[in-house]
Amino acid sequence: MLPYYRITSARQARFIEEMEQMKIYDCHEHLPPEEQRLQGKPDAFTLFSHYCKLDLCNAGMDPAVLEKVLWEDCALDWKWQVFAPYYERCKHTPYFRAAHIALKHFYGEDELTEQNYRAVSERIAKANTKGLYARVLRDACGIICSLNCDGPLENTNGGLLHQCVRAREFANRQDVLSFLHLETAEHVTLEQLEDALASFVANAAKQGAYGVKFMPVPFLFPQRAEVEQVLRQICSEGKAQPRANPLNDYLMLCQMRLAQKHGLVNMIHTGYWNDYREMAPANLLPVIMQNPDMRFDVYHVGYPNVREAIMLGKAWPNVRLNMAWTYIISQHFAYDALSEMVEMLPDNKIFGFGGDYYVIEKVFGHLCMARETIAAVLADKVARHELTAERALRMAEKMLYDNPKEFYGL
Numbered sequence: 082m083l084p085y086y087r088i089t090s091a092r093q094a095r096f097i098e099e100m101e102q103m104k105i106y107d108c109h110e111h112l113p114p115e116e117q118r119l120q121g122k123p124d125a126f127t128l129f130s131h132y133c134k135l136d137l138c139n140a141g142m143d144p145a146v147l148e149k150v151l152w153e154d155c156a157l158d159w160k161w162q163v164f165a166p167y168y169e170r171c172k173h174t175p176y177f178r179a180a181h182i183a184l185k186h187f188y189g190e191d192e193l194t195e196q197n198y199r200a201v202s203e204r205i206a207k208a209n210t211k212g213l214y215a216r217v218l219r220d221a222c223g224i225i226c227s228l229n230c231d232g233p234l235e236n237t238n239g240g241l242l243h244q245c246v247r248a249r250e251f252a253n254r255q256d257v258l259s260f261l262h263l264e265t266a267e268h269v270t271l272e273q274l275e276d277a278l279a280s281f282v283a284n285a286a287k288q289g290a291y292g293v294k295f296m297p298v299p300f301l302f303p304q305r306a307e308v309e310q311v312l313r314q315i316c317s318e319g320k321a322q323p324r325a326n327p328l329n330d331y332l333m334l335c336q337m338r339l340a341q342k343h344g345l346v347n348m349i350h351t352g353y354w355n356d357y358r359e360m361a362p363a364n365l366l367p368v369i370m371q372n373p374d375m376r377f378d379v380y381h382v383g384y385p386n387v388r389e390a391i392m393l394g395k396a397w398p399n400v401r402l403n404m405a406w407t408y409i410i411s412q413h414f415a416y417d418a419l420s421e422m423v424e425m426l427p428d429n430k431i432f433g434f435g436g437d438y439y440v441i442e443k444v445f446g447h448l449c450m451a452r453e454t455i456a457a458v459l460a461d462k463v464a465r466h467e468l469t470a471e472r473a474l475r476m477a478e479k480m481l482y483d484n485p486k487e488f489y490g491l
Contacts, residue, residue: 085182086453096456106485107227109405109435114236115214122154124202132176142167161198175409179446217441234288246285248295248336253321266316282339292346297364303327341375351383362389381406382418394430405435408450419458433480
């Protein structure tokens with residue numbers, strides 16, 4: 082067993098050992114093409130980008146300074162000097178724990194210090210060679226493939242990455258212009274947008290996309306006349322709209338139906354991010370109720386509206402709940418959510434892991450935290466005689482392998 086786990090029982094340890102031997106489908110990442118990583122100049126501070134930077138900013142670090150620390154090729158000594166005070170405030174959080182596990186496993190240090198940041202930077206630069214993604218995902222993690230968002234559809238990294246597309250949103254004139262590749266939008270019609278979206282989703286399916294990712298809005302099912310009026314306001318008058326507007330509502334639903342038509346999954350970000358009130362899982366309820374044949378993968382279990390998400394899985398056969406991102410938001414929340422889902426849901430309903438990263442090494446750190454949490458939940462269920470050990474291990478295997486394989490047809 083790897084040395085990175087917080088063990089609370091012998092049974093949890095045994096479950097982790099078994100889970101380390103399981104092959105895994107990684108149910109959500111944001112990995113850029115490997116070539117993009119190799120062309121950069123990563124250093125010790127690269128490991129603390131992405132979600133760690135949210136905690137660093139919340140601790141008071143200037144965002145502009147932080148961007149220089151994370152991504153610019155400048156003096157390491159200066160980087161450490163401005164980074165260290167905020168790092169000290171944040172390094173106990175789950176975001177940083179995943180980074181620290183990766184730091185230890187791949188580069189030999191428990192934490193970043195004044196004594197080691199130069200040596201770690203040298204090791205990261207030396208490891209930044211072709212095959213990095215396979216060494217992390219396949220060799221270190223046991224991942225068969227990662228369902229990836231934001232990468233080019235043709236970039237599969239030898240089958241290691243499986244790409245999706247993001248749904249298009251329409252809240253201002255530039256959204257329309259950029260999607261239709263136009264210089265002027267005064268005479269754009271709703272039919273024109275519908276036809277372009279049909280081609281967009283069809284082309285994505287033809288190129289091997291596995292799904293369409295949505296940031297939900299409160300769906301109100303507007304009448305077509307109202308939708309066309311908003312389109313005129315946006316295009317002819319240049320009047321920007323909030324995300325939750327009749328045109329966006331209508332065209333989001335249009336894209337969901339197109340995804341269903343082409344056999345793609347609707348992957349829905351729910352909860353935490355920006356104005357999370359707009360992304361409540363309950364927003365999806367009327368769409369799910371009216372479209373029982375659509376497949377919905379509900380990301381992040383809706384945190385902080387967790388029970389709304391769980392109820393979608395409880396009530397509707399076409400909904401799955403995805404634990405992507407959850408263990409690094411809060412392992413306490415992830416434990417409680419998973420424990421409740423194991424109690425309430427059929428065992429084909431849960432996807433156990435998605436790293437949700439664009440920094441490749443941290444996928445490994447997050448996976449260790451996921452195994453630790455899943456094993457703790459299942460060990461406690463066995464201790465309370467809710468599950469047998471055999472049943473618990475089979476459920477872990479279904480979360481990490483069978484369920485995503487079946488739902489996505491992998």
